[in-house]
Amino acid sequence: MAERYLTCPLCGFGFEPEDALCAHGCPLRSHCALVRCPACDYEFAEQPGRGSWWRRLLGSGTAEATDGECEALSVDQLRAGQTASVLSLSGSRNKLAVFGLVPGIEITLLQRRPACVVQVGETELALDREIARRILVRRPGGPPAEPEGILGTGGG
Amino acid sequence: MHRLLLVGNPNVGKSVLFKNLTGRYVTVSNYPGTTVEVVRARTQLGDRSVEVIDTPGINDLAAANDETRVTSAMLERHPEDVIVQVADARNLRRALLLTMQLAELDRPMVLVLNMIDELAAKGGRIDTAALAEELGIPVVRTVAVRNHGTERLAAALPRAAIPSLENVEVPHGAGEYERNRLRLARINELMEGTYSLRQPARPSLAVRLGFWAMHPVKGLLLGALALLGVFWFVGLFGAGTLVDLLETAVFEQRLSPAAITTLDKMLPFPHAHAIEAVPGSVAVPLSPVHEVELFAWQTEALRTGYTLTPGAELTAGQATRRFVHDFLVGEYGALTMALSYALAIVLPIVTTFFLLFSLLEDSGYLPRMAILVNRVFRLMGLNGKAVLPMVLGLGCDTMATMTTRILETRKERIVTTMLLALAIPCSAQLGVLLAMMAALSPAAALAWMLLMAAVLLTVGRLTARVFPGETSEFLLEIPPLRRPQLGNVWLKTRSRIGWYLREVIPLFVAGTAVLFLLDKLRLLERIASFGQPLVVGWLGLPREMANALLVGFLRRDFGAVYVLDAATGPEAILDPLQIFVAMVTITLFMPCFANFLMIAKEHGQRVAWAMTAFIFPFAFLVGGLALRVGRWLSGI
Incomplete structure (x- = not known):
């Protein structure tokens, strides 16, 4: 599957x-x-696996740095509060597209547990980990702009 | 222009606008999927009569699921009508995606930018004139909840035009996803010159609260707090204080003696009613066992029980009068039993419940619960989205059965319908149950909740196995947390109470009439002895409780009220374990006949009968097991 x-x-x-x-x-x-x-x-x-289950369970929510050069991450590997631009989708892509979630758009991961919540424009979407894994984003450069700013950087 | 079709994304305020245009109220809430059926009303706009149609919200015109089917069918059926697209101004991008899809139908349109005040509060701005120019259709700004801009919309309607947007060039063989991507790319260009948004530096309190509600720990705490609030307000205050007040002070002390006196005068036959002292009190509940008493009093009142004057022979005329007398104010009287149950017990309970429930609905809290329960629901072949119909079921299981349409696969819809019919108590019953819990120990209340959770999980798992198919992926839009509009909360509560009374009073009266006739024909005795092995032998309840189960078939809340009366009324005949067993059994009954009809309508006769055939024996099975486990526990 x-x-x-x-x-x-x-x-x-x-x-x-x-x-x-x-x-x-x-x-x-x-x-x-x-x-x-x-x-x-x-x-x-091919990309190695995402670490063992207990690393995922106990992990602090940061992306496991599998290899430094990897440009793409899946959304659930982002840290809560980080914003990144979408590279590609797979699976039932149109279900995401109707919410405006398509490659090129910036999305913010609001939380990871118990389910992922992402913000796309003004829409907040709750998704399963399985869907989140299929949304690939560009690795955000450096630390997030505002560690507390949950709304991310909207720009002027 | 004969008809207006209100179309738009979910949760953008179509139903509020519908009310503003037509004056007819439809249920409005703060979560996607409140409207699942088409609602129509006629109205006078300017000098013509127009029919306005409210449709369920859609995100994608091409999607082929139950949720969008109703709206697409509506669009197809009325090809000559004006489309009024309602949009959430803050979410222009998504709205425009739908605009482009609708534009391809080549029909006259008007775009309404609703919630323009929330956009302004966020620091956003839309150049309406430029947008109208680009789209080639009138664009109107409204704040529907405050009824701002409705006249502007009415004025713009005659100018409705076919959008001048050129359709996107789609390569041959492209799927819907590619089309939507191209449309979104075009929308980015459109928005470049017409839309701007500046995010505030710090999130507002509502935004923070919204995050807490979704947090694994804070969210559960908030959920527990909400549950406690509901328990206090509905179970203790509504089902305790208010019911006491209405039942004793209004019905037992005033109305029913007055009714008895009047009827005795109108239909004389030789008999004397018992006179008893009826104590009444008003108290503010603090916990299930503590309360602060404000007033207490006692009055002598006529009771329904009577004795015939010794030695008197009833003539035929007197016997007829006695029959009518008993039908109205006897033990199973329409006034003394049906109306006092419906108005003195059920009414205060549903009022308090609907009030709180409307508040919760309008705040936008409910979809956040879906995130918390997603993992657990997975075990039952469902995903978190199913929490919406389940929580709605606490209001009314029949309405909630209709809301299962927001779920994507047939399997999910059937499992949810099943669980609603089996283990989700509806408002009236929930209030009665809360009152019974208050009468029991907190441990028993906890045991009841754990048992129901276990039943939900087990039966959910089993049903998911029986009905093959896939569970859809969890993808749910979370609406912003809002301060509930008190006006809407009140309207919604009032319309629900009105609907409830219209629904419940005839059924309560009919149920009581059945009991009355069975009693008169001496069949009630027969049924009680026939049901003896089941009621007394298996469930360990007194024989009289056969009545409760009998009316429970008709409406389970009626059965529950009967049990409550037997448990806490003046002549209490149940011990705590029996209350518990009766409570469990009645909770698992199918909610009411209307629910059966709704299941048949949504899923077909076969499914409805199969569910009925499972639910009733299962309810008795679990009730009997609860009794045995309870006995065993109290034995140690």
Whole structure:
């Protein structure tokens, strides 16, 4: 059920594993740990898992820094209060789109537990962790602008 | 222009605007999905008569689910009508997405920017003229809750125009998602020149409170506090103080003696009513066992019980008079039982409950509960969204059954309907139960709640297994926390009470009439002895309680009132364990006949019968088990 979504670490292009360039006809098939980005032909290893369950349980709510270069995170890996711009969606994308949540828009993660709540424009949406995992965002640069400012930085 | 269709995103104020236009009240709340049915009314706008139609809110015109089906069908059925799109001014982006979808229908439209005051309070601004220019349709600003801008809307209606927006160029074979993305891209351009928003540096108190309500710890505390408030106001104050006042001071001491005296004069036959001292008191409850007494008094009053004058033979005429006398003011009298139950016990309870419930609804707190319970609901094949119909069920299970339409899959709708019919007590019954809990120990009240939670979970899990299908993902819009508008709270409470009385009084009178006839035909005795193995043997209740269960089939709150009367009334015949068992059994009954009809309407006859066939035996099963566990516990 769980749909994977890959993001090229070189060009930031998001794609589903079936779209990976080498997926068709390669004799190695599923034994190969590498995928090739359909946009720039860069070959890379799929993202490692998100840590063990107890790290997720006890984690302070920060993203596990899997690898420093990774540009894309899923929304539930953000810290509460952080704002980031959406890179890509997968799964039932239109359900999110009707709330105005589409790639390019800035969203703020308001809370992570017991369910994720994100703010899109003036809409607050409560979502399952499963949906949140399928919303990929660009890693916000540096620490959040206002640690307490739950509404994020709206700009003038 | 014959008809206006009010269309818009959920929770933007369509129903308030509908009331402003037509003067007809429809239920208004602060959460998406309050309106699930189309409501129509005629009104005079200028010099013509116009029909206004209020529709359930939609986010996506193309979505094919139950929630949007009603609205799309409405749009299709009336192709020549004017569309009035109502928008939340703060959320222009989403509103414009719907505007673009509606524009593709090529029909005359007007855009209403509602809640323009909330936008201003947030530091936002919309250039209405420029927006109207871009869209090619009139754009009107309103604050519907304060009835501002309704005349402006009426004035703009004749100018309704087909939007001049060019439709987005969609590549061949693109899905709805791609279309919406392109539309949103176009909207970004539109908003560039017409919309600005400056966020305040510090979140307001309402915003902070809204976050607390969703917090795993603070949210639960807030929830417990809300529950305690409901218990005090409805269970102790409403079902205690107010019921005492109405039942003893009004009915037992004044109305029913007066009715008995009048009827005795009009329909004389040789008999004498008993006269008893009826104590009354007014007290402010502090906890289930503590109260501050303000007044106490005692009066002599005529009771319904009477003895025939010894030696007197009744003539045929006298026997007829006695029959009518008993029908009205006898033990199962329409006045002395049905009306006193409906008006003295149920009315104060539902009034206090509806008042608090309307406050909660309008504050926007309820959807926040969905976040807290999402994980637990997952166990029952539901997601957090199902908490909305479930909580609404505390008001009325029948209405809530209709609200299950906001859930996405058939499986979720059926599981929720089942749980509503089984274990969610509706307002009248809840109040009676709260009163019974106050009569029991807090431990028993807790045991009742735990038992109901266990039943919800077990039956929920089982139903989810029986009905195959998927649970939809949890995605719910959370409305802002608002200070409830007292005017609306009052209107809503009043309309619900009115509806309740219209619904409940005829059924209470009918139920009492059935009991009366059965009693006169000496069938009540027969039924009591027939039900003896079940009522006395299995449930361990006195024989008289067969009556309570009998009327409980008709309306379970009627049964509950009967139990309450037997538990705390002047002639209490139940011990605490029996109260508990009766309480459990009656709670698990199907709420009322209307609920059965609604289930049949929403899910078909087969489902309705299957649920009935499960619910009643199950209620007796759990009641009997509760008795045995209770006995075993008190044995140690």
